[in-house]
Amino acid sequence: MTVTRARSLAPELILIDADPEDDLEGLRRLTLWAGTRYSPLVAPDPPNGIWLDITGCAHRFDGEGPLLKDILRRVSASGLSCQVAVADTAGCAHAVARHVPSGRPTIVEPGKARAALSILPIAALRIEPGVADELRRMGFDRVEQLIAAPRAPLVKRFGKQLYKRLDQALGQIPEPIEPIFPPSVPRVRRALLEPISTADAFAQVITDLAADIAHRLSVEGKGARRLDLFFERVDGQPQAIRIGTASPSRDAKHLAKLLCQRIEMIDPGMGVEAMSLVAPLIEPLGAGDLGQLITRRGKEPDLTALIDALANRFGQRRLYRLAPRASTMPERELGSVPPLSPAVSAGWDEDAPRPSRMIIPPEAVEVTAMLPDHPPAMFIWRGRRHRVAQADGPERLHGEWWREHGHEADAPYAVRDYFQVETTTGGRYWLFRLGDGERPVTGPMKWFIHGAFA
């Protein structure tokens, strides 16, 4: 529609010239805002999209659903309309956000990218409109047809770009986003005279970059909690590694060591021509804090370096301390806390016997016992017969009926009677009977084994 015709239909129309550059600038600003609130790794996706890498960020909002709702609410409140989707891959999230007209946040569960994509139209793959049109003329409507079709002829006709997009959306080839950062984020970059591709060379550059960023951080009185190292490859395919630290740090040696552990994950391709190191998450680390570190070193070992090394190798969730938690069910009596969190000091009840090895979930056993109060005289577990010589119990534990999940969902009033039994060979096991023997709602009077004692 031309302006003249539009004006003839609605004379009160206000005209504003399209300003793509200003739009882009607005998108950038929105992206930076998202970067402060949702995830440190954000990138504008012109003309109308924003990438957020929310890996490991969702827990701050109690899950991906609430995070998406928060985005939707805040962006709508500012007068923009938006569509949000989360998926395993950037390509899949891009497609779902634009082609699933739900008006609500869409979450593609992990591993479901292929299923979610297959029903979408070809155009969802971020391919040129001409290619999409031509594919449609050839009878390809949906992505699933493209997945099923032989590749070679299509590659020959349309070039590699088509399948590159498909593979990126399916997660078969990586598609790192190129994040942008507010000027306040410490960022150092080193361009290299010649492309490098060996681990030793990378290590050298990393050491230099770490020293650079440590200097920046010390000037600002900050310590890094997270570092992203970007490799700019000759062929334009960026590579990145990310490390986290348990407490803010600007120890160049320590940071370099953590980064160097990850070098093996980098595919240097034809070589890397520049590397940049960004600290998207920084926290104040003043001189006072450093002083504490020094004095503490004398008394007890400073574990941060070791914790960081392990957490970056195995994942932060694999590293934890266990602390008491109030619960009536033994499997919930402990909760994980981060390894460097302050001491809890309280322990568990020292009178309640607890096994050192748990069987999770409890396994059903066949038991011979006199009802309703006697301990088992014999039980069969994993096909072997154990004769009970002595026993102690019962310790009666009630299910937490106020919970909505776990086994309480099926049996909120479950009662377990725990017995500690010693077999004739001396092995001590923890058996329980589900049900109090009076009210059926407490359980079907079945026996389970839940652990072994010392």
Added chain:
Amino acid sequence: MQQSTVLQSLRARIAQIEGSVQSHAVVPFGIDAIDRHLPSGGIAAGALHEVAGSPELADDAAATVFLAGILARFDGPVFWCLRWRDLFAPALHLAGLHPDRVIFVEAGSDTNVLTAMEECLRHEGLGGVVGEVKAITSTASKRLQLAAEKSGVPAFVMRRALAADGKSDGSAAVTRWRIQASPSEKLGIPSLARPRWQMQLERVRGGEPQYWTVEGCDAQGRIALPADLVDRPAAQEDRQAAA
């Protein structure tokens, strides 16, 4: 008398050659009958120790508490590297190892557990490093032993579900223990007495294999000799040897 002096000096020289000269902390069991069979007089820091139960879960559970009892008496944070989460921390607390001191590393596989252990052992000042594995090669055990020697941290490899004939030939561990549950004293009331273990010292560098029946860890992580068994065979043999 003279003979024993000669023997002692020879032992010291062998120890020197083997490179296991004691310069690290030692935690004794506090029971003379056990400690005197250990050349270092107890569980030495800066060395690798192997502990096993048996394919019976109750024996592995006993070995776990045995380990917790030893670690309870070392100072400093403890790193416990597991393959998966079946360890129940309250039991460690009951043996005197406070939950604040233990950092668990869920490494997922034997290889990862050993990698994590080595990383931890390079760090000085730890109270101990435990790794639960199914199998360990002789090379891996040597690496751990060297790392432990260097940092002075006690290292423990717990062999999970190790069969009775499961050999760990060529292990560089300084001691190898096997803990198995044993019938406890009958109290005659519906209650259980302190647990009892068959504690086998299967291998010790510079000593002879031994065998005891002990009572399980108390709240400070100490094991004890059962009162009614103290004067039984093992002790008698020793007396004859001493005579």
